[in-house]
Amino acid sequence: MTAAGARPDIRVVLADDHVVVRRGLAVLLDTLPGICVVGEADNGAEALHEVARHRPDVVVMDLRMPDVDGVEATRRIMRDFPDTAVLVLTMLSDDALVADAMRAGARGYLLKTADQHEIERALHAVAAGQAIFSSAVASHVLRRVGAEPRFPALSAREREILGVLATGAGNAAIAARLFLSQKTVANHLSAIFQKLGVSTRAEAIVVARDAGLGRDG
Template structure:
């Protein structure tokens, strides 16, 4: 990757993980037309994706879920644990609620269908690279519906151990900077965790997250 000049925004480094070469070539051709994006590696299995991430350290992995050797959900889970600075954007043919939920629990930052338009894919990549979370309209409704129907209690088990730690500190009133210092994380990583927490809890503000955390017994200090 060429170093950016002064004042220039670094490119978003993308890894494509899909077991269909034609899909990877199509995505690579698409991203080549978009400013500020660079495909740094491709992988045909989840295991290859993990290896390439270790070598190339992309900002975003565009991940298919049904892949040989190591499926996309398990690969996403390992990426979230081993490379928390890398965001996973699922791009798949499948929109079953269980797959969406599994991908979320594994740490995916976004979930799009392969029928998504070019501008939707571009927005999603930029959103997850910036620490946000995004879903296609085809899956957003079912995901939020499951959260609303389930109440508060079922949402917390969907959080990873690290996300629970972050939510616990949010509930004490800690700032992002204080959370980063306490957990030994970068501010960007903390922001990524908070975006994931908001998505999984179905909230849009820190205040709403604190209410749910308090109801679940988090944020208590002697």
């Protein structure tokens, strides 16, 4: 239980059809301060049920699951529960699957080879509205969305916003840093995504960082 005045715990639902992996992850996460596992599911349909029941901050989602797979479950969560972030944690690094998960709305993508610190950092990041993915995944996303960012198509303001986005900042942080409204930032980001040929902020961050933006953020 969170003490009065303390930062509330990040409430997590785990979705993985391998019970040993899922239970091991639950035990690990429950030892981390500020993180609380509130539900578990062994397929995408159960994940949707647990999200509706608990309204968690983050769903840690495997991709290959029976009934409803992780990509479709992510898509439905983003449609019905947009305040819940999805962090993909899987053994799969296939180009198409990475891109499909990001387009479905996943805010982060880690491989199961990630260590405790990477997982903890990713949970805090996606819960705060940031996008995060392991370096092992970045090359796969780049191959899918194109390694050459079309920055000449961006306006000066759009390039400025992209540079701040590349640090992992959410819309509120971008707005505060550049003295813009969040609505203006959202409108610019929509234009940026279209011009870069990407569908999500995670893909945009990969393209921007490959061009050298945001590395010191």
